[in-house]
Structures are given as C-alpha cells and as structure tokens.
Amino acid sequence: MTIHRPFTVAAMATAWFLLLAGNSASGADPTFPLPGDDRAQIEKYLGTGVVGEPVPAAALLTADQYLPPKGTVTSYRVRDSDGKTRTENHKVEDTTDPMFAPGWRYSAEPIGAFFLQKTADGGAAILAEQDLEQKVLSRFTPGEPLILAGLAPGQSRKSTVKVAVSDLSDPTDVNHTGSLDVTYSYIGAYKVTVPAGSYDAVLIKWDYKGSVGPASIKLTEYRFIAPGAGMIAMVESRHISAMLVYNDKTRLGKLMQTKP
Helix, strand or coil: CCCCCCCCHHHHHHHHHHHHHHHHHHCCCCCCCCCHHHHHHHHHHHCCCCEEEEECCCCCCCHHHHCCCCCCEEEEEEEECCCCEEEEEEEEEECCCCCCCCCEEEEEECCEEEEEEECCCCCEEEEEEEECCCCEEEEEEEEEEEECCCCCCCCEEEEEEEEEEEECCEEEEEEEEEEEEEEEEEEEEEEEEECCEEEEEEEEEEEEEEEECCEEEEEEEEEEEECCCEEEEEEEECCHHHHHHHCCCCEEEEEECCCC
C-alpha cells in the first residue's frame, strides 16, 4: 500500500527555495505572484485589468534609471474613494530651493511637490512634502525611502522617520512633530497596463504606522515604477497635513495618462 504524505509547509518552503535556486543557476530573474491581499487593495482603487502577470524581477535600479527625463510633464488620472476624478501633471527637475539642494523637485500640480535627494547607494529619499492645499511643509528626517537601490524582490527594510510640519509662510516655525515607522517592501515586478500603455514595472509597498501632532497614522501605499518613466500607477493616501487638519485618510488611485 502506498502512503501519500501531506505537502507540509516545510516541503512547500523547500520547493520554493529550489525554484529560486534553479532560476538563479540559469541566470534568470525570479517571478513573484502578487499576493491576494495586495491585489485586492490595488484593484479596489485602480480597477481590474491594470495589473497583469508577474514578470522577471531583478534588484532595484538606481533612482536615475527610474526617473522620467527632467523637465517633461506626465499626466495622471486620479480617482478618489468617492469615485471623483481629476487630472494631475507631474514633473521632475533640479531643485532651486537651498534647503533641499542638491536634489530634485518632483511637482504634482495642482496639489504640491516632493523634494528628493540621491542617497549614497544611488537610490532616492523624500526630504520634504509641500502641500499647496493645506499650505504646509512636512519634513522627514532621515528622508523617507523612495528607491532603495540594490534591494532584491521579496525583501523589506524598516526605518523610523521623524516628521516636522510647518506653515509654508514660515518653514522655520514648526507646528506639529511626530514619527512614522516605515516598512518598505519590494513585492515583485508585473505587467501593468494604463491609459499611456503597457509597462514592466516593479511594485513597492509602504506600510506606515505612527503619529504626527494629533493624528494617528496607519496606512499602506503602493507604487508601480518603470525604468525611464517613473510611476506608472499608484495607490496613495492624501497628505499627512490633511490627516492633521481633517483626519482625512482618503485613498487615491492614479494611472498614467500620457508618457513623459
């Protein structure tokens, strides 16, 4: 009589390891199926049909390789959780603000801008967020990770970021302070189809937990990023400042409409 042993968790782990080892030995990058919980959240705000099959995922490139050409404008269709839509125009250029130079200013008109700086590993960190709607500046120390160059798919890194929020009229006068624990996870790479076309894009997930001023913050964001094009699609929250003023945790789905 043949006895069939159950396929245990240990056996599954061994099979997964052998699969990755085989991919590595053959020189091919592995693929990572999108976890069901993440897919449900992404499709809730981006819709079905945007994220397709996994594609081979290599280690993250440098920020220069992902950012769109400086000075070009990319438009996004933005949909909030109430179903309202609008358009944002994004542009990256060298910053002229002495507080954040050298670095890049990533504008998202008409809502505001992010100030980015290259890190020692060739990645990028967000030093500050300018919110034109609430007329405040949120600064992050150390910079919030945007691109962790060299991070392998399936890996995560944790960091704690201090936050200081000031009025735009006087950035030296800090109104609110706090800190956020950030878990940065490279989920994998996927075929992503948006109004601007189809891209092979890496998926980065940010989990935030902490408090800033009177606001308790716990949220998750996703960004699909492709070389030379930047962000293809994303699920984001409203600004930290909106959480402070209105306790507004509205989530936004953004799809690239025009190529940079």
